Amino acid sequence: MSTFKINIIAGPLWSNDEAQKIGGRIAAAHLGKFTGEWKTIVEGQMSVIEVEYNTQPTGSTEYTMPVLAGPIWSNEDAKEICPSICASYGGTWNGQWKTVVEGKMSVCECTFRF
Structure with a gap:
């Protein structure tokens, strides 16, 4: 590896x-x-x-948590942004996101293996 x-x-x-x-x-x-x-x-x-x-996360333990992603405006926007945001932390996007501060900050749900 x-x-x-x-x-x-x-x-x-x-x-x-x-x-x-x-x-x-x-x-x-x-x-x-x-x-x-x-x-x-x-x-x-x-x-x-x-x-x-x-280069590939290893381990049998998984943990999912929200990661700050800047503003996300729609599901289509999330599909473009969240995979890269999660990858930048060493995780994978699980398809979920939400806005935490309207017009300013959203989070992507990222799953980590360790």
């Missing part, structure tokens, strides 16, 4: 010790594995950690 790596924002990290301590938790929250690499992108304000993923 092949893998890929991305950077995920982690808030400000002040030292390598801190990054190594919490990087694994952040990566796990995003269903990935912390590589140990990190960097500051805005001094004193924001850092990123490098997270590795398998």
Whole structure:
């Protein structure tokens, strides 16, 4: 199985010790594995950690949750937007969505395997 790596924002990290301590938790929250690499992108304000993923989600446990998707205007709009939104988090769209703030924010229901 092949893998890929991305950077995920982690808030400000002040030292390598801190990054190594919490990087694994952040990566796990995003269903990935912390590589140990990190960097500051805005001094004193924001850092990123490098997270590795398998190209195909594995595991027998599933969990579905809503993910913020910006405004969605219709079912047709959701069919175009939600699959990519869920994939960007490592999940798959289950066909459900709803508006949570009229004209501003909707959510897509994403299923994650781990």
